[in-house]
Amino acid sequence: MGNLVQKIAENLIFVGEFLLIVFLCFFVAYIIEKRIQRRRGQKERILSTRKMAMIGLFSAAAAVLMLFEVPVPFAPPFYKIDLSELPILILSFAYGPVAGVMAEFVKILLKLVFKSTSTAFVGELANFAVGCALVLPAGIFYYEKKTKRQAFIACALGVICMTIFGSLLNAVYLLPKFAALYGMPLETIVQMGTKVNPRIVSVETMALYAVAPLNLVKGSVDMLLTILLYKRLSHVLKEQEGRR
Numbered sequence: 001m002g003n004l005v006q007k008i009a010e011n012l013i014f015v016g017e018f019l020l021i022v023f024l025c026f027f028v029a030y031i032i033e034k035r036i037q038r039r040r041g042q043k044e045r046i047l048s049t050r051k052m053a054m055i056g057l058f059s060a061a062a063a064v065l066m067l068f069e070v071p072v073p074f075a076p077p078f079y080k081i082d083l084s085e086l087p088i089l090i091l092s093f094a095y096g097p098v099a100g101v102m103a104e105f106v107k108i109l110l111k112l113v114f115k116s117t118s119t120a121f122v123g124e125l126a127n128f129a130v131g132c133a134l135v136l137p138a139g140i141f142y143y144e145k146k147t148k149r150q151a152f153i154a155c156a157l158g159v160i161c162m163t164i165f166g167s168l169l170n171a172v173y174l175l176p177k178f179a180a181l182y183g184m185p186l187e188t189i190v191q192m193g194t195k196v197n198p199r200i201v202s203v204e205t206m207a208l209y210a211v212a213p214l215n216l217v218k219g220s221v222d223m224l225l226t227i228l229l230y231k232r233l234s235h236v237l238k239e240q241e242g243r244r
Contacts, residue, residue, distance in 0.1 A: 014120070014121055014122075014125075014177065014181065015121060017125075018121060018124070018125045018128075021125065021128070021129055022101075022105050022128065025101045025104075025128075025129075025132045025136065026098065026101050026102065026105075028136070029096075029097035029098045029100070029101045029136055029139070029140070030046060030098050032097065032140050033046060033096045033097055033098050033140070033143060034046065036140075036143055036144060046096075046098050047098065047099075047102075051095050051099055054091060054094070054095065054099070055091065055095075055099055055102050055103050055106060056106065058087040058088060058090070058091040058103055059087075059088070059102075059103045059106035059107045059110060060110060061087040062084040062085070062086075062087045062088050062103065062104075062107040063084070063106075063107045063108075063110035063111045063114060065082055065083045065084040065086065065087070066082050066084035066107060066111050066127070067082075067111070067114060067115060068082060068083075069081065069082045070082070072213075072214055072217070073196070074196065074197055074209065074210060074213055074214075075193070075196060075197070075210035075211070075213075075214050076189075076192040076193045076195070076196050076210065077192075078119070078123075078192075079210055079211065079214050081214065081217065081218045081221075082218075083221070083222065083225070084107060084127070084131070085131050085134055085135065085218070085219075085222045086222050086225050086226060086229075087103075088100055088103045088104055088107065088131065088135050089134065089135050089138060089139075089155075089158070089222055089223075089226045090226055090229060090230050090233060091103050092135045092136075092138060092139030092142070093138075093139065093142050093146075093151065093154075093226065093230050094230075094234060096139055096143045097135070097136050097139035097140045097143060099139075100132075100135035100136065100139045101132055101135070101136060103135075104128050104131045104132055104135065105128060107128075107131075108124050108127065108128050111124065112124065119178065120178070120181040120182065122174055122177055122178040122181065125174070126166075126169070126170070126174050129165075129166075129169055130162055130165065130166040130169065130215060131162075133158075133161045133162045133165040133166060134158040134159065134161065134162040134219055134222065135158065136158075136161075137154075137157050137158050137161045138154040138155055138157060138158030139154075141153060141154035141157055141158075142154040151226075151227060151230065152227065155222075155223035155226060155227060156223065158219065158223070159215075159216065159219035159220055159222075159223050162215050162218075162219045163212050163215045163216045163219060164212075166211055166212070166214075166215040167207040167208065167211045167212045167215070168207070170203075170206070170207045170211045171203050171204055171206070171207035171211075175189060175203050175206065175207075176203070186203060189203075189206075190202060190203060190206060193205075193206045193209075193210055196210075197209050197210065
């Protein structure tokens with residue numbers, strides 16, 4: 001814990017940017033979910049006690065899954081796949097996009113308690129932001145109309161958003177920020193990618209040939225497992241789930 005506090009102090013500005021991104025994701029999810037509720041004439045609270053309990057439970061499951069990472073052959077070793085988005089995507093389908101964003105953030109907090117950052121929080125920000133790029137559009141789309149067809153479209157939309165947004169975020173912000181925080185030339189990071197994939201010769205090609213396929217594979221696996229598991233778990237997620 002002391003090491004974590006020290007790292008936060010050393011990277012205070014970046015942590016502030018991280019928290020701003022968290023707030024913006026939560027704000028967008030809250031506004032959209034509230035508008036959908038008003039259009040339906042619903043007056044239920046966005047975050048009930050039951051929802052908060054389920055957010056904590058599924059966040060803990062996601063944090064544990066986040067610890068089990070699998071490298072991929074087409075990307076440098078600091079890019080890995082985990083299944084931490086799976087329980088959060090299921091939670092978003094059950095309770096809406098706000099629950100999904102909150103679970104993404106709680107997952108990161110729990111992960112930092114279990115295992116301190118090794119990337120100056122860049123990896124944690126990437127996981128949160130790219131995770132939200134999956135669960136936020138998917139959760140919103142399914143919250144609009146809860147049918148099996150809508151679930152397939154919601155998952156596909158989430159995977160597409162995750163792949164595009166994750167690639168752009170890495171190229172424009174995350175990779176340059178990682179290099180700056182570690183005092184490392186971007187060329188050194190690119191060279192790590194070149195050793196694995198000769199087509200990677202720049203930050204842009206790193207995003208195209210490493211980040212994009214990584215997110216596509218990860219998102220597709222999460223999508224398929226969500227489709228298979230959601231209906232089987234729905235009855236324990238919400239008392240009124242039978243109407244969905």
